[in-house]
Amino acid sequence: MNERRLPTNGPEALDAAETYVTKIGGDNAGKLAFNADNIAARSRQGKEQILAVSALRSSDGCYTELADAAVADFTPDGRRKPGFNTTSHLIAIAQRLREGDPDALAHAERMVGTIASFTRELVHSEVARDANIPDKDEAFRQLDGMILEHIDDAQDPRSLISRIRRWKDPLAAFKFGVDWVIHSDDEYLSVTGIGERLAQYLYLTYLRIRGVVSLPMSIEPAYQSIFRNIDRDADSSATIEYMRDLISRQIAAHLETGGVVVAGGYLPLLGSQRGYSDKTGALLASATQRTGRDVVYLVEKEFPLMSADPKRVPGAQTVRRMTHFLARELFGDNRGAKSGALHPEALDMLAQQKIPVVVMNPEQPVLENNTTLIQDFDAQPDGVEIVTSKDVPFALQIADSALVGNPVFDADMMHFFSRHGAAIQHIATSEGTVSFTFHEGEFGEPLRKALDEHLAVHYGISDPHVIQSRKDLALIYCLGNNMQRPGQAAKATTAFELAGIDIQFITQGLNEAVMTFLVRKEDADAAVQMLHSVFISVDDAEYDQAKARFYRAITALIARRKHDPRQLPHE
Template identity: 25%
Template sequence: MRLVMKFGGTCVGNGANIRRSAELAKTFKDEGNEVVAVVSAMAGVTDQLAQAARRASGGEASFIDGFIDGLEERHSKAIDEAIRSSDIKGAIWSSLVKELNELKKLLTVIAYLRELTPRSNDYVLSFGERLCAKVFTGSLKDLGVNAVYMTGWEAGIVTNSNHGEARPLMDLTVKRVNERISRLLAEGSLPVVTGFIAADEEGIVTTLGRGGSDYTATIIGASIKADEVIVWKDVDGIMTADPKLVTDAKPLPRISYEEATELAYFGAKVLHPLALEPLMEYGIPLRVKNFFNPKAAGTIIEGGAEGEGVVKAVTMIKDVAMLTISGAGMVEAPAFNAKVFKSLSDADVNPIMVSQGSSQASLSVVIPRKDLAKAIKHIKEALTPNLYKVEDEDDVCVVAVIGSGMRGTPGVAAKVFQAVAKKGINVRMIAQGSSELNISFVVKEGDGSKAVEAVHQEFELGFKPKSLMSTSKFPS
């Protein structure tokens, strides 16, 4: 089989886990599979790089030496834990020192200029994956694997120039990635590719958005017509709910591309929301497996994986706010709506959820909480004063109930809201997509966990008690 494996988060959180991840990749290769590894930055490093870039842009340079020393110490320790051979350790360390020196110069220039462009920010962020993937490559070589390190652009991923949220130019990317990666696989090599980062047609470094290493893996998977993409996590698969909120949440054996996309969009921190797009065209399955329990089957995501049950999972988005706009001018709803959404676009605010009653007397929009102030400012500037009222609630969350079995099944919404009402929870806003894959609603943030648990329990999504599981309908 031809496999693309993505390792991130806990899987590369320290040198010991990098070694364990490398051993997993080697195990699959030794079983006769062709394997490509896609590697994220070590846990927390991307956030540290983003913060360092912001500090430097404010003209602060005194912290840079200490920051670089911290990265150096962490990755040096990772090398010691992940690699046994002193020769390989030395070679990898020498390569990392060059990367860190380049990063130091870049941050110093940003500090002197007091300017951080989207382009330079992407370049700063790229170092996390570049450092970690080199340690991963060294660990594989230490295990006797012919591993080849490649950045995303060296692997052939070409994007547009939308820095921070770049999108692949798939026709060109497929051609280049297939040529470069397939050649290495034919030679018996194991390519190790940096996740998250690529380059535009001019060779300028771009990033695919936070969590973009998943996207890198699926872009490569589609390009080389992989048999399967495996994303390694620290859970047994995609869960019916966040185990931190619902103690009896369980892994889903199988879900569809559409269901997984809805889950990703509505806050399930399992996949990048766009990660499945490249695979859907070719019908390539993606499997989420547990790094700590590799023998577990995990969750398979593929086309037509309807599975059992009306509802598959319940998830929640926190850190959001709700805006409600009402007023006399609402009688001209089309023009009014156009003004509201244009003002949000001008403010670079992405609506998460929209709801408007049939009377068109008001419009409610859920947005990221961090964008609330600028959204209100732009909307008020766009609308005629005194004709409209703009109200906001910054202590809400979105709960989403997801499952393809809801299509054409009567009574699902009633069951959802009855379950929530029994807990004394007031619903502030409701929306359902035309696909009938989800029902989403807004509640006060303090009620979010209770709402998720209530719906999860109502649809019996959790583990069944052993006494029920062992009951037979046939007499002994």
């Protein structure tokens, strides 16, 4: 690999890379015509390309009626989300196969029909609007053939509908992590991964119709041995390394032909983990780098990474450059801000190989202000650059001075809450209390009763006032590449005071990349907007001038009180 100066922004990283590895997921996966235009343009620029394609989905309301009511997604306030999610339907099909009774199998067949109908409607609409496909009927025929082959051709023994109709043994459908696998006809098949495989072959077919040379990346012959041993592999690293090696050799051969390599967003083992399509893309990037190429990983979203959610905060600005550490804090779904551009473990895989990541909207020009580059660099102190929030289901305080500072108690609480499905996010202690926030779980009556019993049995505590709980909360995150500038915490608390919002809990680590503030959920939007105004919208010099005037006024007030006994409080 050639030594070169590290890029300092997204366009430089894209220009410097020989090979783009692009994750095409979410609603973007359904935009075949637009993505084909982009892929063809990048090929003309001389860029090698590898695509990791997720199952097709859409949030367009025109597809809502096709979705099965049993797998509908809902918003937190109970409204049905519009659109259609292929993966959700496939998981529901696997669950019905597991049930195994005639009604469940009939339901599974109906859901196969809904997947086929949705996919045909979406693909046909893409072909119809694509001016670069003159023979629409031939395109429909080829793409419909792919859908039949994978989903609903009752004459093809390998289609999903045929497998369901031959289904005999409910126990042959099992869940491994988030993956659903069936053992049928003496072979293993991931039902979850069917959506990714269908999307892969639809993209291959569509690109060929458009005249773009494309080749499938597949290591499916190795899947069976991986599945047979998957539950016996305590250490998955050897299996992942085995897949990386197979992929690397296949990619090297394919790229020599000049074609675009198209992979599905599913691989066994990774498919059992949350964020599997992101991790598959990261493994593809790592395997490509192993061939000696300069690689960049593209994450295509509606927005690059912004100083706040632009749909909630007017004036949100692009964060043009970000370290892996800051990105981990932003994307993390446990203690992080859960901003979701890329799964944090996939980010770790890319960071270990020093592969740059560019987050961008592919529909916007490739400019510095429209892209975010994630790559380690020597960040200079620049204060808070991002403000965001996430909901917190509940928080607890345990007040008993005999417990605080007891290492056995601290570890015991971690295990207790984990056993009861409540994941601790932050811990804060004082001389007589320990407080917890949680990112998963619910403090309902069963958990309250279990905690009361646990404290009574193990610590002899029976006072009901020892435990205090609060719900309907939110964590506000202030993040930056390097916040080692004096006054950042003071600036944040000033914003809360200006917004009239009470802070219930504060944390900041030695990393000086993130501060968090616990507030009532109903105050979250106002807090984010005021913090963004203070840190991002208001010019630093103007803020410092206003702060200096305030400090002079406060200093004068203190001086007057010090020298005027009448201003002092009476004993």
